[in-house]
Amino acid sequence: MAISKEQVEHVANLARLSFNDQELNQFTDQLSEITDMFNQLQVVDTKNVTPMNYVGDLDNVLRADNPAPADPKERQALLDNAPDTQDGFIKVPAIFNKGEDDGE
Amino acid sequence: MNFFDNDLTTIHHQLVTKELTSYDLTQQTLAALKETDQQIGAFLTLNEEQALAAAKAVDEEGIDPDNLLAGIPIAIKDNIMTKGLRTTAASKILANFTPVYDATVMKKIYANDMIVIGKTNMDEFAMGGSTENSAFKITKNPWDTTKVPGGSSGGSAAAVAAGMVPFALGSDTGGSIRQPASFTGVVGMKPTYGRISRWGLIAFGSSLDQIGPFARNIKDNAALLNILVGKDEHDGTSVDGYPADFTANLTAGVKGMRIGLPKEYLGAGVQKEVKQAILAAADKYRELGATVDEVSLPHSKYGVAAYYIISSSEASSNLQRFDGIRYGVRSKDARNLNDVYVRSRTEGFGPEVKRRIMLGMYSLSAGYYDAYFKKATQVRTLMQQDFTNIFKDHDLILGPVAPTTAYGIGEDSDDPLTMYAGDVLSVPVNMAGLPGLSLPAGFASGLPIGMQLIGKPFAEATLYQAGYAFEQATDFHQQTPTLGGK
Numbered sequence: 001m002a003i004s005k006e007q008v009e010h011v012a013n014l015a016r017l018s019f020n021d022q023e024l025n026q027f028t029d030q031l032s033e034i035t036d037m038f039n040q041l042q043v044v045d046t047k048n049v050t051p052m053n054y055v056g057d058l059d060n061v062l063r064a065d066n067p068a069p070a071d072p073k074e075r076q077a078l079l080d081n082a083p084d085t086q087d088g089f090i091k092v093p094a095i096f097n098k099g100e101d102d103g104e
Numbered sequence: 105m106n107f108f109d110n111d112l113t114t115i116h117h118q119l120v121t122k123e124l125t126s127y128d129l130t131q132q133t134l135a136a137l138k139e140t141d142q143q144i145g146a147f148l149t150l151n152e153e154q155a156l157a158a159a160k161a162v163d164e165e166g167i168d169p170d171n172l173l174a175g176i177p178i179a180i181k182d183n184i185m186t187k188g189l190r191t192t193a194a195s196k197i198l199a200n201f202t203p204v205y206d207a208t209v210m211k212k213i214y215a216n217d218m219i220v221i222g223k224t225n226m227d228e229f230a231m232g233g234s235t236e237n238s239a240f241k242i243t244k245n246p247w248d249t250t251k252v253p254g255g256s257s258g259g260s261a262a263a264v265a266a267g268m269v270p271f272a273l274g275s276d277t278g279g280s281i282r283q284p285a286s287f288t289g290v291v292g293m294k295p296t297y298g299r300i301s302r303w304g305l306i307a308f309g310s311s312l313d314q315i316g317p318f319a320r321n322i323k324d325n326a327a328l329l330n331i332l333v334g335k336d337e338h339d340g341t342s343v344d345g346y347p348a349d350f351t352a353n354l355t356a357g358v359k360g361m362r363i364g365l366p367k368e369y370l371g372a373g374v375q376k377e378v379k380q381a382i383l384a385a386a387d388k389y390r391e392l393g394a395t396v397d398e399v400s401l402p403h404s405k406y407g408v409a410a411y412y413i414i415s416s417s418e419a420s421s422n423l424q425r426f427d428g429i430r431y432g433v434r435s436k437d438a439r440n441l442n443d444v445y446v447r448s449r450t451e452g453f454g455p456e457v458k459r460r461i462m463l464g465m466y467s468l469s470a471g472y473y474d475a476y477f478k479k480a481t482q483v484r485t486l487m488q489q490d491f492t493n494i495f496k497d498h499d500l501i502l503g504p505v506a507p508t509t510a511y512g513i514g515e516d517s518d519d520p521l522t523m524y525a526g527d528v529l530s531v532p533v534n535m536a537g538l539p540g541l542s543l544p545a546g547f548a549s550g551l552p553i554g555m556q557l558i559g560k561p562f563a564e565a566t567l568y569q570a571g572y573a574f575e576q577a578t579d580f581h582q583q584t585p586t587l588g589g590k
Binding site: 003007008010011012014015016017018019027030031033034035037038039040041042044046049050051052053054055056058060061074077078080081082083084090092093094095096 | 201202204297298311340341343403406408409410412413420424427428429430431433439440441442443444445446447449453458459461463466467469475476478479481482483484485486488520521524536537561
């Protein structure tokens with residue numbers, strides 16, 4: 001089951017990645033080869049086999065959602081890691097270009 | 105200072121009697137390391153100033169005579185959060201990232217007065233088996249600098265193998281501690297899933313990831329694991345209530361132990377010398393009083409396919425957090441919010457990470473979920489059952505860690521399928537959540553061969569016990585690579 005270039009573009013969009021044409025061709029070939037390898041699993045009889053999503057017996061861990069005071073030094077250290085800040089906030093570019101959706 | 109000629113018990117004694125200070129030890133370690141690492145490239149960041157300050161504080165406080173680890177240097181894989189010390193996961197997207205908190209394992213390291221020397225190179229986000237996927241540098245195998253050190257914890261393994269540090273931490277999602285330990289001739293433990301808190305480990309495949317120790321021998325490795333384990337309120341998958349003294353039974357021997365040798369682990373694709381070394385190890389165990397017989401892991405041949413679906417799917421979700429907003433590198437060309445995501449990720453991630461994200465997204469996407477992701481999780485159940493069946497009448501499983509010894513730098517790096525196939529003997533352990541120990545078992549053309557001991561859940565002590573018996577009966581672990589003027 002070969003993967004088409006359009007499928008790769010679709011998945012890239014879901015993954016928030018972009019590729020130029022050459023990369024797209026390379027990824028299409030590689031992903032096709034790798035998913036061919038994945039297809040080995042189709043011969044395994046998994047009828048009535050329970051999926052294993054994690055190891056061991058796990059229970060949900062719940063806790064009260066209590067607000068705690070922020071340590072100003074920690075707050076500053078967090079902000080220091082942000083690419084762009086202003087007045088103690090993380091700054092991002094406009095979501096829309098001058099009030100209009102740019103189509104993405 | 106190198107850690108070939110200076111055994112840890114001797115150093116500890118010197119520290120206790122103040123014949124040597126931790127400050128001097130740290131200084132000597134850093135000086136020797138800087139020279140050796142020019143040939144190896146194991147470290148991404150050195151923690152020089154902080155390490156010396158910490159050592160000084162430990163000296164002033166006095167070395168705990170009962171703690172072999174106090175005042176001793178350790179290297180940390182660069183996907184483990186170290187407060188105030190740059191942590192990149194060897195990715196451009198985190199090139200400028202400094203954690204604001206310590207991973208739980210780091211708190212334990214500091215509480216035991218260990219001295220953090222620096223952060224080690226790795227495959228970007230722990231994706232790879234050669235450390236060639238680092239965005240920053242190539243790490244070389246101390247035994248032959250034209251060969252890879254394995255991966256993804258290649259920097260940690262190489263740092264210990266080259267005698268730069270006696271200890272290192274790594275992480276193992278599909279073999280990333282055991283395989284580099286095997287390629288560099290050191291001891292690496294991937295503990296049972298849940299043994300060690302993953303809080304502060306940059307997540308790759310959350311149902312598979314475990315942190316674990318590297319050391320030059322079994323006893324030291326076990327001593328380090330002793331301080332790392334335990335339940336942590338920050339990691340809901342961490343557990344308590346299992347035996348957690350890994351050094352107590354080291355000398356108990358293997359008399360009467362029942363060891364299984366899976367026929368699939370010695371089949372086609374396994375290098376002749378590797379197979380011979382494992383068969384010789386089996387004979388050694390028989391000689392020491394254990395029984396060794398052939399067993400089967402019939403679903404292990406599907407392990408690579410199932411593992412790459414599950415780990416990539418989990419990674420594609422985990423790596424969505426790298427979006428150029430709150431931390432990490434933001435693309436300079438981003439004009440709007442979607443641009444920030446797409447361009448930052450496209451510029452920040454390397455090719456292998458992108459490949460895994462794409463594979464994971466695809467396996468989870470509408471129309472393919474049942475055929476790929478769900479199918480892989482069902483095969484995972486069958487893989488776990490294979491192990492459960494063997495452990496009904498065996499104490500542990502013996503096999504190679506990897507099909508080959510270390511390969512050449514650049515040899516396989518352009519061919520993902522060949523790289524993935526090299527994980528065939530290590531991924532089943534992660535899929536089943538079991539402990540796996542890698543230890544030196546021989547040499548082929550001057551390169552180390554590693555053997556793997558796989559145990560029941562939480563039976564790390566049994567693995568160390570069997571590993572120690574083998575180590576005492578052989579001298580592979582005493583050999584050291586020839587580096588520089590040595």
